[in-house]
Amino acid sequence: MYDIAIIGAGVIGSAVARELSRYALKIVILERGNDVAVGTTKANSAIVHAGYDAPATSLKGKMNVKGNAMYDEVCQALDVPFKRVGSLVVAQHDEELETLESLLENGKLLGVPGLEILSGDAVAAREPNLNQSIKAALYAPTAGIVEPWELAIAYCENAMDNGVSLKLNFEVKGIDRKAGCFEIHSKDETVTASTVINAAGVYADAVYNMVADSHFTIKPRRGQYYLLDKEANGLVNHVIFPCPSKLGKGILVAPTIDGNVLIGPDSQDLTPFDKEATNTTGDRLQYIRETAAAICEVVPYKLNITTFAGLRAEPSTGDFIIEESMEVKNFINVAGIKSPGLSSAPAIAERVASIYLDINPNTAENPAFNPIRRPRVKFADMTIEAKQEMIEKDPRYGRIICRCEMISEGEIIDAIHRNAGGRTLNGIKRRVRPGAGRCQGGFCGPRVMEILTRELSLKMTDIKQEGLDSYILTGKTKRGDEDDAI
Amino acid sequence: MTQYDIVVIGGGPAGLAAAVEAREQGAKSILVIERDRELGGILQQCIHNGFGLRVFNEELTGPEYAERFIDELEAMAIEYLLDTMVLEITQDRQIIISNSEKGIQIINAKSIVLAMGCRERTRGALAIPGYRPAGVFNAGTAQRYINVEGYMVGKRVVILGSGDIGLIMARRMTLEGAQVLAVAEIMPFSGGLTRNIVQCLDDYNIPLMLSHTITAIKGKDRVEGVVIQKVDQKMQPIPGTEIEYKCDTILLSVGLIPENELSRKAGIAIDPVTNGPVVNSNMETTIPGIFACGNVVHVHDLVDFVTEESRHAGNAAAKYVMDESRSNHKGTVIRTKAEEGVGYIVPQQIDMDSIDGKVALFMRVRNVYHNASLSVKLGGVEIKRVKHRHLAPGEMVRVDIDKQLIKETQAEMTVSVVLEEGRV
Ligand SMILES: Cc1cc2nc3c(=O)[nH]c(=O)nc-3n(C[C@H](O)[C@H](O)[C@H](O)COP(=O)(O)OP(=O)(O)OC[C@H]3O[C@@H](n4cnc5c(N)ncnc54)[C@H](O)[C@@H]3O)c2cc1C
Ligand SMILES: Cc1cc2nc3c(=O)[nH]c(=O)nc-3n(C[C@H](O)[C@H](O)[C@H](O)COP(=O)(O)OP(=O)(O)OC[C@H]3O[C@@H](n4cnc5c(N)ncnc54)[C@H](O)[C@@H]3O)c2cc1C
Numbered sequence: 013m014y015d016i017a018i019i020g021a022g023v024i025g026s027a028v029a030r031e032l033s034r035y036a037l038k039i040v041i042l043e044r045g046n047d048v049a050v051g052t053t054k055a056n057s058a059i060v061h062a063g064y065d066a067p068a069t070s071l072k073g074k075m076n077v078k079g080n081a082m083y084d085e086v087c088q089a090l091d092v093p094f095k096r097v098g099s100l101v102v103a104q105h106d107e108e109l110e111t112l113e114s115l116l117e118n119g120k121l122l123g124v125p126g127l128e129i130l131s132g133d134a135v136a137a138r139e140p141n142l143n144q145s146i147k148a149a150l151y152a153p154t155a156g157i158v159e160p161w162e163l164a165i166a167y168c169e170n171a172m173d174n175g176v177s178l179k180l181n182f183e184v185k186g187i188d189r190k191a192g193c194f195e196i197h198s199k200d201e202t203v204t205a206s207t208v209i210n211a212a213g214v215y216a217d218a219v220y221n222m223v224a225d226s227h228f229t230i231k232p233r234r235g236q237y238y239l240l241d242k243e244a245n246g247l248v249n250h251v252i253f254p255c256p257s258k259l260g261k262g263i264l265v266a267p268t269i270d271g272n273v274l275i276g277p278d279s280q281d282l283t284p285f286d287k288e289a290t291n292t293t294g295d296r297l298q299y300i301r302e303t304a305a306a307i308c309e310v311v312p313y314k315l316n317i318t319t320f321a322g323l324r325a326e327p328s329t330g331d332f333i334i335e336e337s338m339e340v341k342n343f344i345n346v347a348g349i350k351s352p353g354l355s356s357a358p359a360i361a362e363r364v365a366s367i368y369l370d371i372n373p374n375t376a377e378n379p380a381f382n383p384i385r386r387p388r389v390k391f392a393d394m395t396i397e398a399k400q401e402m403i404e405k406d407p408r409y410g411r412i413i414c415r416c417e418m419i420s421e422g423e424i425i426d427a428i429h430r431n432a433g434g435r436t437l438n439g440i441k442r443r444v445r446p447g448a449g450r451c452q453g454g455f456c457g458p459r460v461m462e463i464l465t466r467e468l469s470l471k472m473t474d475i476k477q478e479g480l481d482s483y484i485l486t487g488k489t490k491r492g493d494e495d496d497a498i
Numbered sequence: 499m500t501q502y503d504i505v506v507i508g509g510g511p512a513g514l515a516a517a518v519e520a521r522e523q524g525a526k527s528i529l530v531i532e533r534d535r536e537l538g539g540i541l542q543q544c545i546h547n548g549f550g551l552r553v554f555n556e557e558l559t560g561p562e563y564a565e566r567f568i569d570e571l572e573a574m575a576i577e578y579l580l581d582t583m584v585l586e587i588t589q590d591r592q593i594i595i596s597n598s599e600k601g602i603q604i605i606n607a608k609s610i611v612l613a614m615g616c617r618e619r620t621r622g623a624l625a626i627p628g629y630r631p632a633g634v635f636n637a638g639t640a641q642r643y644i645n646v647e648g649y650m651v652g653k654r655v656v657i658l659g660s661g662d663i664g665l666i667m668a669r670r671m672t673l674e675g676a677q678v679l680a681v682a683e684i685m686p687f688s689g690g691l692t693r694n695i696v697q698c699l700d701d702y703n704i705p706l707m708l709s710h711t712i713t714a715i716k717g718k719d720r721v722e723g724v725v726i727q728k729v730d731q732k733m734q735p736i737p738g739t740e741i742e743y744k745c746d747t748i749l750l751s752v753g754l755i756p757e758n759e760l761s762r763k764a765g766i767a768i769d770p771v772t773n774g775p776v777v778n779s780n781m782e783t784t785i786p787g788i789f790a791c792g793n794v795v796h797v798h799d800l801v802d803f804v805t806e807e808s809r810h811a812g813n814a815a816a817k818y819v820m821d822e823s824r825s826n827h828k829g830t831v832i833r834t835k836a837e838e839g840v841g842y843i844v845p846q847q848i849d850m851d852s853i854d855g856k857v858a859l860f861m862r863v864r865n866v867y868h869n870a871s872l873s874v875k876l877g878g879v880e881i882k883r884v885k886h887r888h889l890a891p892g893e894m895v896r897v898d899i900d901k902q903l904i905k906e907t908q909a910e911m912t913v914s915v916v917l918e919e920g921r922v
Contacts, residue, residue: 290629291628291629291718292627293627294627320630399601399602400601403596403601407598407601408598409598410597410601410602411581411583411597411598412583412585412596415533418585421598452620455639458639458642458643458647462647477632478632479718481720482720484633484651485649485650485651486649486650486652488648488650489648489674490674
């Protein structure tokens, strides 16, 4: 019996778990995927917004500004790269200048620090690759970029370091309310818990429906992107937004923390049945190109390495839903966490913890809580002396597996055996980046598979690229008669 | 710090031939560094026949071809390190390496031979809208899974690109019981050798669809199908030509690209067309004492050419070690330039002092030509013309120029395609 079951291991579920691991509680995270951070958290703009655009009275506005301010400390403790590169909302004509003014006013109301309107010349000096037609921009120095899945993985790992359990491949199919607890069922297992925290992303309405008649629905709103190679690094130095419209923040051009460039997202409402539709489509990608050209005409699309799409969890209420259910005691919804959900994650986690503590005022602290996540070894960035020392301690750091990103076997093994470790090719790639370089895994893929099989006692044919059905190998070759057959 | 006369980076056929030749020319301390667990380079996964016709006058498999050189290397007691990665080389010829046995080491070399080979092109090859399912492999990676690891990658296969590795893999997968449905090539001609098209596709009734490309991939977790479409002259898909294939695997064979991160970091000039170091007729790069050969310089389709070129580089490296004044850029230098119909020429410059007898020019043409000639000019004056019944981008051409034909001038040497009876 757990004190708390958290459903969903995206950045929200993971951040909540880590925050609650400060207390002497028995907590389990239930995730239907075969890894953490495989939902919306792995496919978004990766921006820690400054927070000037949501209505000053909204919960998402408050959470964003507060969350943004918490990022330095969180990323420092969890060893997650984060950079405050600042953002620019650019205006092209007089009407848009008014929009900048009202964003500035709104930002001030919300307490966003350092906002400033820059002239067209000042923008050109900072961003020489943007179109000449830009007249002015709202500069927000506190906007930043982060790797969202790394943050989620780090939150989850640190939560587990502090005693939280994680059950992967656990799709919650039904929840029974019993006296004083909930029985939570997957297709082959049942978990009981006194409190349920619903952080199931686009499926939060379905999960809530398992215990109550939902008073909200979540619609998937898809956003697609182009991702350019690191060669495009330097195209822009800040996160560049057009002026926002009813549809959202618009199509942005932004650097990523790894040095790539991101262009997108569009905004397309899908039907409630399309919660798996993370595919990109030719027409929308074309639309993204055309729209982005209004702010930057020189985007080098020939450096495109991939396109991807994420689903915003668009709530019928229009705002984040972070509250104990009024119908079902001890059931806390953390739903409708659309953008700026990533930016808000640290603040949302605190808010959820305080809701829990209000319901359970006698909760004791966890005396062993340690907020620090053991830093990852980044072999490529170390000095020769540090490398030497590392290899002396553990010779596996001397064997380079990924030649494009210079990643050692030691780093890969560490990524497998840490709490919330990687178990798939893409899972390893998200953690230590082998295969994310120029060869896209052509050389290191087989080596990483070999390491996975050895470290996890799996068969080669068990290894997945990503999801449960994404098998890579289909079986053994006809050994033996090879030589004369060829 | 350890000191060697010659350090060879990469233990593929290029590195092996260079090392063996350098020893034959009298170089004493030679070290070959290989990051893989065995010598032989990419040949170790090419278990098909067809290697060595030029060099050994017989047909060998890749591993057999490599073995001949490995045996020589062993017989000559040339030192080598396996499972060892070269992390960096510097202008003053220091080499920083890493392995799990001794950690990081720094090695000094009088001369370095770069023989790092190439990798497969991927980027942008498949920037197709859709999901990102498993089941999309580089042909060379699939070759490794099948021939080295002993695992199959799929059952129903479509191949994009008709490079040699893709063609070879079409046959290999078929022999392993998979069904290869088609090879789609966006260009109006194949980038592979004619012999491979005949022996790997035609013999197995696998259709080669020229001017076709993949425009959609079905499946979310694993590939479930592809849509192939014909393209127009601007390589844009033509509506109404869609054909859908049910398959679980896509192999990409869209070209190779020389692996020059180390060279770039060291400050060696790179030719933007070959993606390899700019070299002179001695296979010496723009840094004196650093030589390069094999696929790291330009992509070869036949390993035999790699061997010849690498022997040449090994020879020059040995001579350099004995007499550093032999370095490049000393005497008269003639630049080579690819003109009409020719994609590139290696070497990019001819150092008159360094050539004895003749100089070999390697090049690729840009298009398919029948009954055409290659015209070599020096300062605008034709000095040689070679007739070819068939020229294609997939087949590297070698043209030898006798030294006595080359007057010592500062002029450029150009090569162009001259059509004799019209282009086909
Ligand atoms: C296109 C786009 C761009 C965005 N850009 C930004 C941005 O720049 N900045 C920003 O701050 N925010 C941005 N966001 C929002 C941000 O990505 C989300 O707010 C955040 O990732 C939400 O995290 P989550 O944990 O709630 O959801 P998810 O990451 O989706 O996690 C939910 C998890 O629940 C699991 N789950 C679902 N159902 C079940 C079940 N029945 N049983 C067990 N597990 C289940 C899922 O598998 C999933 O892992 C963007 C979103 C999109 C779509
Ligand atoms: C997948 C593939 C299939 C081919 N099939 C055929 C064929 O069927 N017939 C044919 O005639 N030709 C074929 N070729 C071409 C032929 O094999 C090559 O031309 C030849 O192998 C090139 O030799 P090389 O030594 O230049 O490169 P490689 O054989 O690639 O050797 C380079 C070596 O350098 C090592 N290396 C690279 N970087 C480092 C570093 N930093 N530190 C240490 N070591 C390093 C590599 O591990 C590798 O062993 C094929 C090529 C490829 C890529």
